[in-house]
Amino acid sequence: MLELHGISRSFGDRLVLDDVSFTVGRGRLTGFVGGNGAGKTTTMRIILGVLAPHAGQVTIDGAPVVGGQRARFGYMPEERGLYPKMQLVEHLTYLARLHGFDKQGATTRAEALVERLGLTARAKDPVESLSLGNQQRAQVAAALVHDPEILVLDEPFSGLDPLAVEVVQGVLAERAAQGAPVLFSSHQLDVVERLCDDLVIIAGGEVRATGTREELRTRYGTARHEIVADGDMGWLRDVPQVRVDELAGGSAVFEAPQDVAQHVLTAALARGPVHAFTPLRPTLAEIFRDVVADEPDLEEVAR
Amino acid sequence: MNARPPAPTPPSLGRAALLVAEREVTSQVRTRSFLVSTAILLVGVLAAIVVSSLLAGREGDDAPVAVVASVAGQVPTTDGMALVDVPDADAAEQAVRAGDVDAAVVPGSGPLGVEVVAMDSAPQVLLDALTERPEVVLLDPAAAEGGVRYIVTFAFGLVFMMSAIGFGATIAQNTVTEKQTRIVEILLSAVPARALLAGKILGNSALALGQTAAIAAVSVLALVVTGQDDLLTMIGMPVVWFVVFFALGFVLLAAVFAASASLVSRIEDTGVVLQPAMWLTMLPYFLVVFFNDNAAVLTAMSYVPFSAPVGMPVRLFLGEAAWWEPLLSLAVLGASCAVVIAFAARIYERSVLRMGARVKVTEVLRAGTAD
Numbered sequence: 001m002l003e004l005h006g007i008s009r010s011f012g013d014r015l016v017l018d019d020v021s022f023t024v025g026r027g028r029l030t031g032f033v034g035g036n037g038a039g040k041t042t043t044m045r046i047i048l049g050v051l052a053p054h055a056g057q058v059t060i061d062g063a064p065v066v067g068g069q070r071a072r073f074g075y076m077p078e079e080r081g082l083y084p085k086m087q088l089v090e091h092l093t094y095l096a097r098l099h100g101f102d103k104q105g106a107t108t109r110a111e112a113l114v115e116r117l118g119l120t121a122r123a124k125d126p127v128e129s130l131s132l133g134n135q136q137r138a139q140v141a142a143a144l145v146h147d148p149e150i151l152v153l154d155e156p157f158s159g160l161d162p163l164a165v166e167v168v169q170g171v172l173a174e175r176a177a178q179g180a181p182v183l184f185s186s187h188q189l190d191v192v193e194r195l196c197d198d199l200v201i202i203a204g205g206e207v208r209a210t211g212t213r214e215e216l217r218t219r220y221g222t223a224r225h226e227i228v229a230d231g232d233m234g235w236l237r238d239v240p241q242v243r244v245d246e247l248a249g250g251s252a253v254f255e256a257p258q259d260v261a262q263h264v265l266t267a268a269l270a271r272g273p274v275h276a277f278t279p280l281r282p283t284l285a286e287i288f289r290d291v292v293a294d295e296p297d298l299e300e301v302a303r
Numbered sequence: 304m305n306a307r308p309p310a311p312t313p314p315s316l317g318r319a320a321l322l323v324a325e326r327e328v329t330s331q332v333r334t335r336s337f338l339v340s341t342a343i344l345l346v347g348v349l350a351a352i353v354v355s356s357l358l359a360g361r362e363g364d365d366a367p368v369a370v371v372a373s374v375a376g377q378v379p380t381t382d383g384m385a386l387v388d389v390p391d392a393d394a395a396e397q398a399v400r401a402g403d404v405d406a407a408v409v410p411g412s413g414p415l416g417v418e419v420v421a422m423d424s425a426p427q428v429l430l431d432a433l434t435e436r437p438e439v440v441l442l443d444p445a446a447a448e449g450g451v452r453y454i455v456t457f458a459f460g461l462v463f464m465m466s467a468i469g470f471g472a473t474i475a476q477n478t479v480t481e482k483q484t485r486i487v488e489i490l491l492s493a494v495p496a497r498a499l500l501a502g503k504i505l506g507n508s509a510l511a512l513g514q515t516a517a518i519a520a521v522s523v524l525a526l527v528v529t530g531q532d533d534l535l536t537m538i539g540m541p542v543v544w545f546v547v548f549f550a551l552g553f554v555l556l557a558a559v560f561a562a563s564a565s566l567v568s569r570i571e572d573t574g575v576v577l578q579p580a581m582w583l584t585m586l587p588y589f590l591v592v593f594f595n596d597n598a599a600v601l602t603a604m605s606y607v608p609f610s611a612p613v614g615m616p617v618r619l620f621l622g623e624a625a626w627w628e629p630l631l632s633l634a635v636l637g638a639s640c641a642v643v644i645a646f647a648a649r650i651y652e653r654s655v656l657r658m659g660a661r662v663k664v665t666e667v668l669r670a671g672t673a674d
Contacts, residue, residue, distance in 0.1 A: 050488050050656050067495075071313050075492050081484030086330060097322055098493040100311035142489060149310070 001025045002150055002181045007046055007056035016042050018205045020056070024150075024181040024198070029172060031196035032185040033288060039205040040185040041078045044154050047183070048075050060150070071099060074148030076156055080139050084128035088138055089114055091127060092145045099146035106145075113141045118167055132159050140168050144175070151175055153184040157191050169195050193284040203292040213284075220287045225261050226253045228276040229268050239264060253280065316501075319494040323502020328510055331473065340469075341514055345521050352525035355454075366426040369398045369407035374417045378408050379432055396420055405429075411438060455538055456595040456617045459545055460588040462518055463613050466549075467556050467584045470511040474503055474557055475564035475577055478655075482568050487655055496652040504557040504644075511553045516546050538620055544629055545616035551636045552612030555643055556584055562647035565655045566662045576661065587613040598623060606632050608639035 002024040009017040017039045024030045034040050045051040047058050049070050058065050082091055092110035097103060114123050117137045122130055127138060136159050143153060151172070157165050165188075173195070176182045186192045192199070199216055201209040209216060224245065227233065233252040237244055241260045246253040256264065261279075268274050314322065331337050369389045370378050378386065387404055389395045395407035399420055406425045411418025419425045419439045430439075481487040490499055519542045526535040563576045587610035594600035595617065604614030605624065611632050618624040646668075654662040 045488075048488065048492060050491070068313065070492050071494075072310055073492055075489060077485040077488045079485045081481075081486035081489065083330070083480075083486060084484075085334070086326075094322070094326055095489065095493065098314065098319060098490065100313045102311075105311075146493070147310070 001061060002047070002183065003059045003062075004043070004047070005056050005059065007043065007053045007058070009042060009046060009051070009054050016205050017046070017053070020202070020205070020207050022200045022207055022210045024183045026181050027176050027179050028197045029176045029182045029184070029195055030198040030200060031192035032183055032200050032202065033189065033192055033284070034185070034202035035292065038202045040202060041154055043202070044075075044078075044152050044183070044185065047152050048073060050077075072146075072149040074143040074146070074151045074153075076139055076143040076153040078154040080135060082127045082135070082138060082142060085126050087124050087126055088119060088130070088141075089123045091138075092141055095142055096145045101146065109145055109147070110141075113145055116167075116171060117141055118164075133161055133164055136160055137164060137168065140171065144171065148175075149180055151180055151182040151184070153182070155186060156184050157186050157188055165191055189284045189288060199284075201288060201291050208291045209287075216287055217282055220282065220290050222255050222282065223258060223261065224253060224255050224280040224282075225264075226276065226278045226280055227251065227264065227268060227274065229274045230272040233268075235267075235271075236264065239267070250275075314494070316495065316498050319498035320501035320505060323494070323499055324506035324509065325502075327477070327503060327506025331506075331510060341517070344465075344514070345517060348518055348521050349525050352522060352531075353529055356529035356531055366406070366429065367404040368426070368429055369395045369404040371395050371407070371409045374408055374410050377417050377433070384426070384429060384432065392420075408433075451534065451537075452621065453595060455541075455620055456591050458522075459541075459616050459620075460591040460613050462515060462545075463549060463552070464585055464588040466511050466515055467553055468581065470507045470514075470553070471556055471560040471580060471584060472577075474507050474560045475573055475580075476570065477503065478561050478564035479567060479570050479573055482565065482655060482658070483570065485658075491656065496655055497648050499655075500558075500561055500648055500651045503561055504554055508550065508554050508557055511557075512546070512550050515549050519543075519546055541616040541620040544619055545612070548612035548615055548629075548633065548636065551633065551640055552609070555608060555636070555640050556580065558640075558644045558647035559583065562650040565651045566664065566667075568658045568660075572661060583609045586610060590614075591617060606635060608636045608643075611636050 004021050004023075007017055007020040008015070020039070020043055022030075032040055032043070042051065046053045049065065049067070060069065086094070089107070089110045092113060093103070093106045096106035096109050101109060111123070114120055117140065119130075119134060119137055119141070122134055127135065130138060136156075140153070140156055143151065143156075153172075156168055156172070160168060169191070172182055172184070176197075184196075193213070196213060198212050199210065200207060201216075209220070211219070227236075228251040230250055233247060233250055236242060236247065236252050236254060239256075239260070241256055242264065243255040244252060245255060254261075254264070265274065265277050268277075313319075367385045367387055368378070369387045371392055371394075372388055372390060375386075375388065387398070389398060389407070392407075392409040395404075395409050398404045399407050399422060402422075406419055406421040406429055408417050408429070409420055410416060417433070419429065419433075421439060425439045481490070487499075523535060523539070523542065526532070526538075559580045560577065563580050564573055566576050567573055587604065590600060590604055590610060591613050594604075601614055601618050601621075601623070604610040605618050605628070607614070615624065615629050615632050619629060650664060650667050653667045
C-alpha cells in the first residue's frame with residue numbers, strides 16, 4: 001500500500017502542503033478531493049517524485065519509494081500531455097516499450113487498451129486530431145499501458161461524457177480489483193461518490209478528513225429523512241427534536257435522531273397512509289462542504 | 304485478487320536512449336516539412352553546381368587565343384576558338400595579361416615547338432585542339448583558387464550553419480514541447496532524464512548527419528556528372544573530413560540546444576535562452592566568410608571545438624593543414640563533447656521538471672539535489 005507520512009512543501013514562503021499524511025490501500029479506489037489550490041496536484045507530483053517534498057516521505061508497503069520503483073507507477077498529470085503528432089496506438093506502444101515491453105508485447109497491450117477504452121476507430125489517428133474527450137481517454141490509456149502496480153491520476157474524469165466516465169470508471173475498478181492502489185483526484189463529487197472506496201479530503205494544504213466513504217458519512221452526515229404522506233405534514237414543525245428542512249404539502253424532509261424519526265413515522269401512519277419514508281444519506285458534496293466550511297479564501301492553483 | 308504477470312525489466316540506459324532516438328527520427332522523417340525541406344536542399348545543391356558549371360562552360364563560347372605568327376601553322380582552326388595574330392611572344396603575353404585573350408600560343412621547347420601561356424588556366428578547347436599536350440605556363444597560378452576557394456569555404460560554413468540551426472531548433476522545440484505538455488513527467492516515470500537527453504541528441508544528430516552526408520553525396524555526384532573532376536579531387540577528402548567533424552560538432556551543439564531549452568517551460572520563452580547556442584552555431588560561418596584568407600584565424604578556428612567542423616575541412620581544402628592536424632582537432636572536439644554533454648545532462652536533469660519561470664543555469668549547476 002502507498003503511504004504518505006507528514007509531507008510538507010512550500011513554494012517560496014508559501015506553505016502549500018502542511019504535514020499531509022494518508023494511506024492508499026491495495027485494491028482500494030481512493031478519491032482525493034479538494035478545492036482549487038488545495039494541494040492535490042502538488043501532492044500527486046510528490047508521490048510521483050516529479051517534485052521533492054521539503055519534509056516527510058512516501059512509502060510503499062513501509063519502504064521508502066526509490067527511483068526505479070516509480071517506473072511501476074501509472075501517472076496521469078494534471079496537464080494533459082502526449083506528443084500531438086504521434087498516432088495513438090504508436091504512442092501507447094512507445095510508452096510501453098520505454099517501460100521495457102518488447103515491441104510485439106507493447107503493441108498488443110496498446111491495441112487492447114485502445115479497444116477497452118472505445119478508441120479503436122481512432123487508433124491510427126494522430127493524438128492532436130482526437131476530440132477533447134477522446135484525448136482524455138488516450139491519456140488514461142497512457143497511464144495504464146505498462147500495467148502499473150500503483151495508479152496516481154490527476155482529474156481522470158474531467159471533460160468526459162457520462163458514457164466515457166463509465167468506461168474509465170470500469171477500467172480503474174478493474175485495476176483496483178487486481179490489487180493496485182488507485183489514487184485519483186476529481187472535482188466531480190458525484191463520480192467520486194459512486195466510484196471510490198476511500199476518501200481523502202484536503203483543503204488549504206492540510207488533510208481535513210480521511211476514511212471510507214461510509215465512515216465519513218456517519219461521521220459528518222446528519223440523519224435526515226424524507227417522508228411522503230396523504231395529509232398535510234405541517235404538524236411536523238411542532239414535534240420536539242425535529243428540524244424541518246423542506247415542507248411542501250404532504251412531503252417533508254427533516255432532521256431528527258433515529259428514535260424520534262421512528263416516532264414521526266408512527267405518528268404519520270396514525271394520521272393516514274404514508275407513501276414513502278426514506279432515510280436520506282448525506283451526499284459527498286454535503287460532507288465536503290461541512291469539512292472545508294472553515295476554509296479561508298481558496299488560493300490560486302499551486303504547482 | 305488476480306495474479307499479475309511479472310513486470311518487465313526496465314530497459315537499460317542505452318536501450319532507452321535508442322528507443323527515444325528512434326522516435327525522434329521516425330516522427331521527423333514522417334513530417335511533410337522535413338521531407339520537403341530536405342528535397343529542396345538537395346535539389347538546390349545539385350542545381351547550384353550544375354548551373355555554375357554551365358555558366359563557366361559558356362564563358363568561352365569563342366575563347367580568344369593569341370597566336371604568334373611564327374607558330375600559326377601549329378594551331379588548327381577549331382570551333383570555339385577565335386585566333387588573334389600577334390607579332391611575337393612579348394605581345395602575346397601582354398595580350399594575356401591585359402585579358403584581351405584567354406591564352407596565347409608562343410614558340411617554345413618540346414615536341415610541338417609551342418607553349419601555351421595563360422593567366423590561371425588554359426582553355427580546354429585550345430589544349431584539345433593541339434595534337435599533343437603542350438607545356439602550359441600560368442602567369443598567375445594563385446588566382447586559380449580565388450573563386451573556388453571562396454565558394455567552397457562558404458559552402459562548408461553555410462551547410463554547417465543551416466543544418467545545425469535547423470536541427471538544433473528542432474531539438475529545442477521538442478524539449479520545450481515535452482515540458483509544456485508535461486509528457487516529460489510521464490516519460491521520466493519510465494526512463495531516466497539522461498536517457499531522454501541522450502536519445503534526443505542521438506536521434507537528431509543521426510538526422511542532421513544523414514542530411515549532411517546526402518548533401519555531400521549529391522555534390523560529389525554533381526561534380527562528376529558535370530565533369531569537374533579536378534575540383535572533385537581537390538575537395539574530395541575535405542568533404543569526407545567535413546562529414547566526420549560534423550558528426551561530433553553537431554552532437555556538441557545538440558547538447559547545448561537541449562540543455563538551454565530545458566530551462567524554460569513555454570515555447571514563447573525559448574528565444575532568449577537559445578541565443579548563446581545560436582551564436583555558437585553562426586560564429587563559424589561568419590568567421591569563415593570574413594577571414595577565409597587569414598591563415599591565423601583559420602588555424603585557430605580549426606582547433607576551437609565549436610568552429611572546428613568548418614575550420615578544419617577548409618584548411619584541408621586549402622592544403623594548409625598537415626596530416627595529423629585533423630586528428631588532433633578531432634580529439635580536442637571529442638574531449639569537449641564529453642565535457643559539454645556532462646554539463647548539459649546535469650542542467651537538463653535538474654531543470655526539465657521545473658515548470659514556470661525560467662531556471663537559472665548557475666542555480667541548477669550549484670544545487671545539490673533536484674528540486
